[in-house]
Amino acid sequence: MLKQGFKVSAKQLLNSGLPNYGDVKTAIGIADLGAQPKPNSELLAPYNVAKRAQLRNMSLWWLDQMVDQDFPFVERMTWFWHGHWATSYSKVDEPVVMFDHIARLRKHAIGDFTQMCEEMVLDAGLIYWLDGQLNTANSPNENLSRELLELFTLGVNNYSETDVKEAAKALSGLRVVKNSGLVTKEPRRSYAGTSTVLGTTGNFESATLAKYLSLTAACQSFIPERMSYRFISPASSMMSTPMKPSERTKSSAPIIKKAFAGRQILPTMEALVFSDAFQNPINSLVKSPLEWLVSVLRATRTVPSRYSNPDYLLKLLDTLGQRPFFPPSVGGWPADEAWLSVASSQTLIQAAQLIVSQGDLSPLMDVAKKQRIDALADWLGVAEWSDRTKTAFDGALQDPTRLAALAICSPEYLVNA
Numbered sequence: 001m002l003k004q005g006f007k008v009s010a011k012q013l014l015n016s017g018l019p020n021y022g023d024v025k026t027a028i029g030i031a032d033l034g035a036q037p038k039p040n041s042e043l044l045a046p047y048n049v050a051k052r053a054q055l056r057n058m059s060l061w062w063l064d065q066m067v068d069q070d071f072p073f074v075e076r077m078t079w080f081w082h083g084h085w086a087t088s089y090s091k092v093d094e095p096v097v098m099f100d101h102i103a104r105l106r107k108h109a110i111g112d113f114t115q116m117c118e119e120m121v122l123d124a125g126l127i128y129w130l131d132g133q134l135n136t137a138n139s140p141n142e143n144l145s146r147e148l149l150e151l152f153t154l155g156v157n158n159y160s161e162t163d164v165k166e167a168a169k170a171l172s173g174l175r176v177v178k179n180s181g182l183v184t185k186e187p188r189r190s191y192a193g194t195s196t197v198l199g200t201t202g203n204f205e206s207a208t209l210a211k212y213l214s215l216t217a218a219c220q221s222f223i224p225e226r227m228s229y230r231f232i233s234p235a236s237s238m239m240s241t242p243m244k245p246s247e248r249t250k251s252s253a254p255i256i257k258k259a260f261a262g263r264q265i266l267p268t269m270e271a272l273v274f275s276d277a278f279q280n281p282i283n284s285l286v287k288s289p290l291e292w293l294v295s296v297l298r299a300t301r302t303v304p305s306r307y308s309n310p311d312y313l314l315k316l317l318d319t320l321g322q323r324p325f326f327p328p329s330v331g332g333w334p335a336d337e338a339w340l341s342v343a344s345s346q347t348l349i350q351a352a353q354l355i356v357s358q359g360d361l362s363p364l365m366d367v368a369k370k371q372r373i374d375a376l377a378d379w380l381g382v383a384e385w386s387d388r389t390k391t392a393f394d395g396a397l398q399d400p401t402r403l404a405a406l407a408i409c410s411p412e413y414l415v416n417a
Contacts, residue, residue: 006279007274010273010274012071013071013073014073014266014269014270014273016070016071016073016074017074018074018106018107018109018110019065019069019074021065024061024103025096025099028057028058028061029053029054029057030054030057030058030095030096030099031054031096032096032179032180033047033050033051033054033094033095033096033179034047034179035178035179036179051093051094051095054095054096054099055089055095055098055325056310056311056314058095058098058099058325059314059323059324059325060304060305060310060313060314061305062075062102062324063294063297063304063305063313063324064303064304064305066079066290066294067294067297067298067302067303067304068303073110074106074109074110075106077109077110077265077269078102078105078106078109079290079324080109080227080230080231081105081108081109081116082102082105082324082327082332083230083327083332083333084151084152084226084332085101085105085120085123085126085152086151086327086329086330086331086332086333087101087123087125087126087129087327087330088129088325088326088327088328089325089326090326091128091129092125092128092129094125094178094179094181096179096180096181097124097125097128097178097179097180097181098125098325100123100124100125100181101123101124101125101126102325104116104119104120104123105120107119108265109265110265110266110269111264111265111266112263112264112265113214113219113223113260113263113264113265114210114211114214114215114263116265117152117153117210117211117213117214118207118210118211118214120152120210121144121148121171121206121207121209121210122174122183122206122207123183124176124177124178124181124182124183125181126144127144127174127176127183128176128178129330130143130144130147130330131143131144132144132171132174132176133174133175133176135168135171135172135173135174136172136173136189136190137169137172137173137189137190137191137192138189140165140168140169140172141168142164142165142168144168144171145164145165145167145168145170145171146164147330148167148171148209148210148213149163149164149167149213151330151331153210153213153214153216153218153219153222153223154213154216154218154219154222155218155221155222155225158218158222159198159218162196163197163198166195166196166197167195167197167204167209169191169193169195169204170191170195170197170204170205170206170208170209171206171209172189172190172191173185173186173187173188173189173190173191174186174206175189185205185206197209197212197213198212198213198216200212214263215263220257220260220261220263221257223260223268224253224256224257224259224260224268224272225253227256227268227269227272228252228253228256228272228277229335230335231269231272231273231278231285232252232272232275232277232278232283232285233277233283233284233285234285234335234336234337252272252275252276252277252278253277255271255275256268256271256272256275258271259271259272284415284416285335285336285415285416286335286336286337286339286340286414286415286416287339287413287414287415287416288322288333288335288339289316289317289320289321289322289339289344290317290322290323290324291416292348292408292414293313293316293317293351295380296352296355296356296408297313297355297359299359299379299380299408300355300356300358300359300360300361300404301359301360302355302358302359302360307355307358308358312354316347316351319347320339320344320347320348321333340414345409348409348414349405349409352404352405352408352409353405356401356404356405356408357401359404361400361401361404363375363376363378363379364376364379364400364403364404365400369397369398370397372393372397372400372403373385373390373393373397376393376403376404376407380407380408380413382407382410382412382413383412384412385410385412386411386412389410389411389412392406392410393406393407
């Protein structure tokens with residue numbers, strides 16, 4: 001990667017394609033467990049054990065994909081969309097439904113955003129998470145319609161309360177079989193007339209509404225803004241309007257927006273990655289807990305499911321506040337400086353010491369002591385260590401394990417510059 005340079009490496013990553021995962025559900029034991037037994041049933045305890053086992057299996061499988069693939073671009077984009085269509089197991093509480101939810105995001109992760117919208121608006125996990133199954137013509141529930149407009153397609157201030165109400169009509173009548181994720185539309189509970197959304201009147205239903213919203217001018221601006229927010233700069237100086245892009249990214253914004261004209265995600269990400277803003281050192285991001293853990297595990301060649309204590313890794317992410325399948329709200333996870341705290345620093349230090357003690361440190365061990373600081377930078381992808389960090393390394397040059405732990409907790413590693 002270092003020898004071939006940024007441009008070639010970026011193209012290789014972006015064009016790596018969607019891997020063939022095979023029948024993952026069968027391989028890791030994800031299946032419909034049936035309706036939950038009654039509270040006093042003797043079947044409840046084994047049912048709960050099976051449910052926890054499935055959640056553990058699919059959590060570790062996903063972490064494995066992030067860590068062990070040579071080019072995990074699709075997984076990185078799936079993770080991005082998981083934060084965008086933020087749906088949590090905490091309420092869905094069904095492994096197979098959450099697994100299918102993420103599989104649907106993965107299917108479209110670098111594909112067509114319109115097709116993604118059409119499928120996600122009929123996704124059982126998302127519907128249940130936002131009370132879509134409670135929305136009927138006679139008793140409207142606007143949770144799903146509001147978030148579809150505000151968080152998933154248009155952004156703040158690009159719709160009215162009337163649009164929310166009208167969109168809710170189109171989304172009414174959906175039913176979800178909770179344990180299987182089967183979604184149906186019940187005519188008796190559905191609104192049968194036309195609805196008017198953003199000035200357009202039609203016989204909208206879920207998929208046609210989602211398609212219409214995805215093709216609006218507001219969506220063409222909003223989705224590239226969200227990508228820029230997560231991959232270039234979180235605009236921390238403008239957090240009072242979190243959906244607004246940073247001033248530092250505006251010069252590249254028209255290029256990224258233009259790339260999204262056809263609603264194709266991969267070309268949009270290509271425009272973003274090769275933009276001046278993405279490559280500008282002024283734009284930096286604090287690694288989120290999951291990004292930090294995945295990068296450390298990749299560096300130390302530690303496959304999560306084969307780690308000595310895989311459950312520790314899941315608990316670590318839980319403690320740090322970013323476990324897969326558990327976004328804290330429909331707004332997803334926070335970004336950048338929100339992840340910096342004294343408590344999290346202590347947790348990271350302890351985790352770093354444990355992980356490197358079992359990891360592959362050959363990039364450090366195979367070089368002379370005087371070369372280890374430079375080798376450390378190449379190994380971890382750090383452009384340059386500060387003088388202060390180098391001074392901290394001085395006392396650990398003879399101990400690769402301690403040196404590695406210090407490095408992965410250093411400011412230069414915690415921030416992606």
